[in-house]
Amino acid sequence: MxxxxxxxVENKKIAENVYEITFETQEPVPVRAGxxxxxAVGGTHLLRRPIAICKADGNRITFCYQIKGEGTKTLKTxxxxxxxxxxxxxxxxxxxxxEEKKVALVGGGVGxxxxxxxxxxxxxxxxxxxxxxxxxxxxxxGVEEFARADHFVAVTDDGSYGEKQNAVQAFESALQNxxxxxxxxxxxxxxxxxxxxxxxxxxxxxxxVSLEERMGCGIGACLVxxxxxxxxxxxxxxxxxxxxNASEVQL
Ligand SMILES: Cc1cc2nc3c(=O)[nH]c(=O)nc-3n(C[C@H](O)[C@H](O)[C@H](O)COP(=O)(O)OP(=O)(O)OC[C@H]3O[C@@H](n4cnc5c(N)ncnc54)[C@H](O)[C@@H]3O)c2cc1C
Ligand code: FES
Numbered sequence: 001m002x003x004x005x006x007x008x009v010e011n012k013k014i015a016e017n018v019y020e021i022t023f024e025t026q027e028p029v030p031v032r033a034g035x036x037x038x039x040a041v042g043g044t045h046l047l048r049r050p051i052a053i054c055k056a057d058g059n060r061i062t063f064c065y066q067i068k069g070e071g072t073k074t075l076k077t078x079x080x081x082x083x084x085x086x087x088x089x090x091x092x093x094x095x096x097x098x099e100e101k102k103v104a105l106v107g108g109g110v111g112x113x114x115x116x117x118x119x120x121x122x123x124x125x126x127x128x129x130x131x132x133x134x135x136x137x138x139x140x141x142g143v144e145e146f147a148r149a150d151h152f153v154a155v156t157d158d159g160s161y162g163e164k165q166n167a168v169q170a171f172e173s174a175l176q177n178x179x180x181x182x183x184x185x186x187x188x189x190x191x192x193x194x195x196x197x198x199x200x201x202x203x204x205x206x207x208x209v210s211l212e213e214r215m216g217c218g219i220g221a222c223l224v225x226x227x228x229x230x231x232x233x234x235x236x237x238x239x240x241x242x243x244x245n246a247s248e249v250q251l
Contacts, residue, residue: 001219004029006061006086008078014064015141019076020054022062029088031056032095033121034114034187034210034243037063037088038218041074049075050215050238052114052187053089061088064113064141090218091242094118094185094208101127104174104181105149106196108133108167111187114210116145118185123148129174129181133167133192136160168195175203183208186246194251207246213237 006023014020031053038048049071055062065072078084094114096103103126107115112132119128129151134140137160146152153174155165163170167188180203186196187210200207216224220239228250229235235244 001087001090002029003085003087005083008080008082008084009060010080011076011078016138017067018064018139018141019067020062020064021075021078022055022060023084023086025059025061025086028058029056029061031061031089031117032093033117034093034185035089035091035117036114036242037061037086038090038215039063039075040085041071042078042084047071047216048085048087048218050090050218052110052117052210054113054116055120056089056117061086064110064116066110087218091238092240094210094243096122096126096183096185100182100206102181102183103128104171104179104184105130105132106167106171106184106186106188106192107131108188108192109135110212111189111192111210112142112146114187115185116142119145119149129153129179131155131167131171131174133157133165133170133188134161166192166195168192168199171196172199175199181205186210187212190251193246197246197251200246208243209246209249209251210242211237211244211249212242 004025010022051063128149130149155162184207213225216222225237226234
């Protein structure tokens with residue numbers, strides 16, 4: 001992990017309220033799928049904003065972000081050539097065991113972005129099926145990436161793109177049709193992860209979830225980001241996660 005000086009090479013809209021920003025660093029950044037960066041957004045914002053690394057290609061690093069509040073609004077105003085600091089790569093990321101050949105990705109909301117990094121990292125060696133849920137057709141993004149999976153199902157809450165379902169329902173339909181992955185990797189809103197955990201526990205499938213918590217330092221020092229584990233202990237999402245075995249965390 002290092003504090004990189006990163007120069008904007010592109011910052012564009014990719015869906016309603018969602019932008020993709022690509023930075024160039026002076027040296028390549030070694031990134032594992034599912035890791036994140038803590039981006040200094042400048043202005044009056046002292047705290048950096050944690051955003052998943054969506055694509056890493058040597059010294060070109062791409063993040064996709066949804067406008068939520070002032071920090072992401074400021075990020076949107078960054079112009080090509082502007083420089084900022086990005087602390088990365090942070091967190092543990094997703095790891096797929098060599099014997100896990102069939103990988104299911106289940107994602108919704110801003111959780112789709114770290115799953116793109118998983119697809120990119122593992123598509124050559126694994127059979128990947130992606131079940132991705134969006135709010136509506138205007139929120140759909142990343143389909144050209146997910147289309148490279150062996151199987152890709154996109155659904156929306158209102159049925160304006162794909163079936164009217166959520167990502168977990170789409171995944172469950174596949175299970176009912178005989179699909180059985182070796183491992184399930186997921187990221188999305190907590191209710192989605194909770195529903196998925198119920199399904200994977202019932203089916204006896206290993207499941208890893210990437211959690212989102214508000215963060216302070218991003219490096220394990222401030223304890224702003226702690227989550228509850230099922231064994232009664234606490235874990236820091238930034239340092240011990242953001243990826244956890246679903247059975248080990250309370251959702
Ligand atoms: C490991 C990690 C990876 C992330 N990856 C992405 C990503 O790839 N793309 C993306 O768009 N966002 C991602 N997020 C969420 C992102 O960090 C927040 O949306 C962002 O920090 C909001 O900053 P802001 O200044 O715009 O909003 P703020 O003004 O700080 O907050 C606006 C609203 O968003 C809520 N919020 C802020 N931070 C979070 C958070 N971490 N989780 C849930 N709600 C939050 C606040 O409670 C508030 O209601 C990630 C978060 C984590 C922890
Ligand atoms: S954000 Fe400071 S410990 Fe996690």
